[in-house]
Amino acid sequence: MSSINGKVAVVTGAASGIGREIAFELSRAGAQVAVADINLEGANRVAGEIAQAGGRAMGVAMDVTDEAAVEAGTAQVVAELGPVDILISNAGIQIVNPIESYDYAAWKKMLAIHLDGAFLTTRAVLPGMYAPGDDGRSRGGTVIYMGSVHSHQASKLKSAYVTAKHGLLGLSRTLAKEGGDRGVRSHVVCPGFVRTPLVDRQIPEQSKELGISEEEVVRNVMLGQTVDGIFTTVEDVARTVRFLCEFPSAALTGQSIIVSHGWHMQ
Numbered sequence: 001m002s003s004i005n006g007k008v009a010v011v012t013g014a015a016s017g018i019g020r021e022i023a024f025e026l027s028r029a030g031a032q033v034a035v036a037d038i039n040l041e042g043a044n045r046v047a048g049e050i051a052q053a054g055g056r057a058m059g060v061a062m063d064v065t066d067e068a069a070v071e072a073g074t075a076q077v078v079a080e081l082g083p084v085d086i087l088i089s090n091a092g093i094q095i096v097n098p099i100e101s102y103d104y105a106a107w108k109k110m111l112a113i114h115l116d117g118a119f120l121t122t123r124a125v126l127p128g129m130y131a132p133g134d135d136g137r138s139r140g141g142t143v144i145y146m147g148s149v150h151s152h153q154a155s156k157l158k159s160a161y162v163t164a165k166h167g168l169l170g171l172s173r174t175l176a177k178e179g180g181d182r183g184v185r186s187h188v189v190c191p192g193f194v195r196t197p198l199v200d201r202q203i204p205e206q207s208k209e210l211g212i213s214e215e216e217v218v219r220n221v222m223l224g225q226t227v228d229g230i231f232t233t234v235e236d237v238a239r240t241v242r243f244l245c246e247f248p249s250a251a252l253t254g255q256s257i258i259v260s261h262g263w264h265m266q
C-alpha cells in the first residue's frame with residue numbers, strides 16, 4: 001500500500017493538463033484529492049471523473065492569486081477532507097513576448113499566478129502541517145511546486161515565466177529549511193515541454209514571433225535540445241510527483257527534479 005494512502009492532497013490548476021494527471025495519480029495511490037482551480041466547472045468535472053474511477057475527490061474554486069479565495073478554498077478542503085498533507089502548487093499560464101514590448105499588466109499577472117499563488121497556497125496549508133499529530137509531533141507534509149526547465153535556463157520571449165520559475169526554487173529551498181524540523185519537505189518538479197493546452201497555444205504564437213514554421217517551433221525550439229526529440233508527458237510528471245510524495249524521509253528535500261528528456265541536465 002502506498003505511504004500516501006488516505007492522505008489529503010490539494011492540487012492547484014488541476015482542471016487541466018499536468019495538474020489533472022497529478023490529481024489522478026495521487027488518487028490512484030489512495031490519496032483524497034482536492035481539485036483546485038479558478039475554473040470550478042472544470043475542477044468539478046475532474047473530481048467527478050476521479051470519483052467514477054473509484055477515488056475520493058472534491059472540486060474547489062480557487063484563484064491562487066486571491067488571498068481570500070485561497071484561504072476560503074483551503075478551509076473548505078480541511079472541513080471536508082481534513083488537514084492538508086500534500087500541496088501541489090501547479091496552477092500556471094504562459095504569456096510570450098519580447099521584453100521591450102512585454103505588457104506590465106501581463107508581467108504582474110504572470111508573477112501573481114506563479115509566485116504569489118505558490119506563496120499563498122503554501123501559507124494556507126502550513127498551519128495544518130505544523131500542527132501536532134496523535135503522537136504530539138508535527139504532522140508534517142510535502143509541498144511540490146511546478147517549476148520548469150525554465151527554473152534553470154532561459155528562452156527568448158519568456159521573461160516573466162523564466163523569472164517566476166526561477167523564483168520558485170528560492171521559495172522551495174526556504175520552506176525545506178523552515179519546515180525541516182517539523183516534517184515538511186519541499187521540491188520543485190521541472191518538466192520540459194508537455195503537450196497541454198498551455199503549450200498548444202504557444203506553438204502558433206512562437207511561430208509568429210520567431211518567424212519560423214509551427215513544425216520548426218516544435219522540432220527546434222521545443223524539442224531541439226532533448227536527447228530523443230520526444231515530448232515529456234503528463235504521466236511522466238505525475239509519476240515523479242508521486243515518487244516525491246511517497247519518499248519516506250527528508251533525505252530528499254529542497255531539490256529540483258528535472259523531467260525533460262535530457263533537455264536540461266544538472
Ligand code: NAD
Pocket residue numbers: 012013014015016017018019036037038039042062063064065090091092093113146147148149190191192193194195196197198199
Ligand atoms: P494547462 O493550461 O493545461 O492547465 C493550467 C490550469 O491552471 C488550468 O486548469 C487553469 O484553469 C488553471 N489556472 C490558471 N490560472 C489560475 C489561477 N489564477 N488560479 C487557479 N488556477 C488557475 O497548463 P499545464 O501545461 O498543465 O501547466 C501546469 C503547470 O505546469 C504550470 O505551472 C506550467 O507553468 C507548468 N509547466 C508546463 C509545461 C508544459 O510544457 N505544459 C512545462 C513545464 C512546466
